[in-house]
Amino acid sequence: MxxxxxxxxxxxxxxxxxxxxxxxxxxxxxxxxxxxxxxxxxxxxxxxxxxxxxxxxxxxxxxxxxxxxxxxxxxxxxxxxxxxxxxxxxxxxxxxxxxxxxxxxxxxxxxxxxxxxxxxxxxxxxxxxxxxxxxxxxxxxxxxxxxxxxxxxxxxxxxxxxxxxxxxxxxxxxxxxxxxxxxxxxxxxxxxxxxxxxxxxxxxxxxxxxxxxxxxxxxxxxxxxxxxxxxxxxxxxxxxxxxxxxxxxxxxxxxxGGKSPLLVFADADLDLAVDLAVEQYDNAGQVCLAATRFLVEESVAEEFTRRFVEKAGQLTQGDPRDEATDVGPNIHPRQLEKIDGFVQRAVAAGARALVGGHRKDGQYYAPTLLTDVAQDSEIVQEEVFGPVLTLQTFATEDEAVRLANDTRFGLAATVATGDPERARRVTARLVAGTVWVNCFFVRDLRAPFGGSRLxxxxxxxxxxxxxxxxxxxxxxxxxxxxxxxx
Missing domain, CATH: 3.40.605.10 (Aldehyde Dehydrogenase; Chain A, domain 1)
Structure with a gap:
């Protein structure tokens, strides 16, 4: 050596x-x-x-x-x-x-x-x-x-x-x-x-x-x-x-670990919400704080999804040394196997891949969005640590909070809303060490950082x-x- x-x-x-x-x-x-x-x-x-x-x-x-x-x-x-x-x-x-x-x-x-x-x-x-x-x-x-x-x-x-x-x-x-x-x-x-x-x-x-x-x-x-x-x-x-x-x-x-939610309310700026959502593919999804579970109010879910699929389709995946690349590889073949296993089991259980859902050449996994997923399913409950996101809908604020808190984790949460009062109500009820409202990944070393639950x-x-x-x-x-x- x-x-x-x-x-x-x-x-x-x-x-x-x-x-x-x-x-x-x-x-x-x-x-x-x-x-x-x-x-x-x-x-x-x-x-x-x-x-x-x-x-x-x-x-x-x-x-x-x-x-x-x-x-x-x-x-x-x-x-x-x-x-x-x-x-x-x-x-x-x-x-x-x-x-x-x-x-x-x-x-x-x-x-x-x-x-x-x-x-x-x-x-x-x-x-x-x-x-x-x-x-x-x-x-x-x-x-x-x-x-x-x-x-x-x-x-x-x-x-x-x-x-x-x-x-x-x-x-x-x-x-x-x-x-x-x-x-x-x-x-x-x-x-x-x-x-x-x-x-x-x-x-x-x-x-x-x-x-x-x-x-x-x-x-x-x-x-x-x-x-x-x-x-x-x-x-x-x-x-x-x-x-x-x-x-x-x-x-x-x-x-x-984390299994953090992104809550998108009907009064949110949808362009901002979609930008926040696509940002969750950062570092090929290998971010503990990532909001991997999209919870979108029913009345705007179709439009949110359309815009997200369009914007995610514009991402460039490839060599991370290239300035034009947006999404690089996953760290190791073992991690790639783990990611693909989560996706394939979810699809076998009835999930639909609206974006991605498959491996690419080498250690690259296509940015993926899965819908038709059950709240108690593995893909919703367990940390994947790859470029895999899920989408669910909600009808009321109470349902949004219930779904957001319904995992074993409590590291972070992101909320998109145009209503300051709603933001205060919802963030007060979320179980998370960090909550972002209409932003993501803003970190100040003066602030406490850590997670709740597991x-x-x-x-x-x-x-x-x-x-x-x-x-x-x-x-x-x-x-x-x-x-x-x-």
Whole structure:
């Protein structure tokens, strides 16, 4: 195995990053590009020994990093952001090759947001505060103490964006990190380790192990020295992580699946509603927040459907490196099989494909819209995580809300309406961590993010991230004690 591979002209190290050094494993796994199924390279495949070494490195580095001033931690996070911006084009090329998302999106939105993740939490750290208060003359002072080594397990659909959504606040909080990226898209995490080292982040503060969760997951999540675990991924994997962490009562943050609705009322701007609906094919449908269930008021359903079919037919599917492409490939042959299985079972049960409903060449699945689906059917109830949407109708506002809430999930919801009062009524009744009204995917790091029901546990973003990654402490001082806690 070679230590480095070249991806789109960019050198990427295939080894782990542990304690400030590159570490190879005796075995590897093959990383393939969803664009054409070609082999990108052989990547070091961690064993429990490498997982333990990464945790040991994070533990050794923790006391000094926790004692580092807020100002210095913030400075280093900004330096990492500078490094991301300096290598933005390289990161975009590598990630598109690795996970198949649109290159134009990586250039214009995703990688700039990666840098913003570091800058935001660096700046938030410097203003993190709680007003002191008195209790019968006693002073109360709230502080956020670094919790310890944190294991961060990230998904393949937005690899670097979602990794840094966790890495940045964990580091800002004073924790050390062991990052385990998804094996289907590991490459930009390796580049992040290089960028962090070049920025001057001390050895052991950020560690990277690559491999299969089935082989090293338990070694990472059951370790007694790990004090926080943050995971984005599937519900079954989250259950295994929670069981593994239970013995040590390690706090968890879990952002899981979704089966989010788009509610279109008759008073909505239909052009806007259709634009929002077609946007759900973004990233080939591999977006946890996607509104995959269209719920449309009966009186406008026919017109909405006509406009949607017309607009969806204008999408260009193909090589994500082409500026003209709107929909790229799905991540892996196994995922493509899963997507097609959902569609074929739905059609066999009576669903009709108004758009798509079939595979294309390679790892591409045609953007699909299914109708004539029952509320209790698999295609309505289970997350597909591909470019597959369903359409149902409703007669009343109460029915719309009932259908929207009638799944095991509660990650997000989107509402299209021209009536502000209806918007307030409906959003108050929806079970969701995020609700968008007449818009979609507007995300602010100051806002809490997470899901209800099986869509997750906990919230991150703004102070909520620090609440999770820190141990909150309240110091109570007697009236004749010190008044300034520093």
């Amino acid at each position: 070679t230590d480095k591979i070249t991806v789109g002209g960019v050198a990427v190290d295939t080894r782990h990053w542990i304690g400030g050094e590159r570490v190879a494993s005796p075995d590897t796994f093959t990383d393939i590009s969803p664009i054409d199924g070609s082999t990108i390279g052989e990547i070091s495949r961690a064993t429990p020994a490498e997982a333990a070494a990464a945790i040991a490195a994070a533990k050794a580095a923790f006391p000094a990093w926790a004692a580092t001033s807020r100002a210095e931690r913030a400075r280093l996070l900004h330096a990492i952001a500078d490094g991301v911006e300096k290598r933005l084009e390289e990161l975009a090329i590598v990630e598109t090759t690795d996970n198949g998302a649109l290159l134009r999106s990586h250039r214009r939105g995703v990688m700039p947001r990666v840098a913003h993740n570091f800058r935001f939490f660096a700046d938030w750290l410097l203003k993190l505060d709680h007003e002191d208060f008195e209790t019968r003359g006693h002073g109360n002072h709230v502080s956020w103490d670094p919790a310890g080594p944190s294991v961060l397990i990230t998904p393949w659909n937005a690899p670097l964006l979602l990794a840094t959504w966790k890495v940045a606040p964990a580091l800002a909080a004073g924790n050390t990190v062991v990052l385990k990226p998804a094996e289907w898209s590991p490459l930009t995490a390796s580049l992040l380790a290089d960028i962090a080292a070049e920025a001057g982040l001390p050895a052991g503060v950020l560690n990277l192990v690559q491999g299969y969760g089935s082989e090293i997951g338990d070694a990472l999540t059951s370790h007694p020295d790990v004090r926080r675990i943050s995971f984005t991924g599937s519900v079954p994997t989250a259950r295994r992580i929670a069981a593994s962490a239970a013995a040590n009562l390690t706090p968890l943050s879990l952002e899981l 869509s997750g546990v906990g919230r991150e973003g703004g102070s909520w991230s620090f609440d999770f990654y820190c141990d909150l402490k309240n110091t109570v001082t007697a009236p004749n004690g010190w008044s300034n806690h520093g």
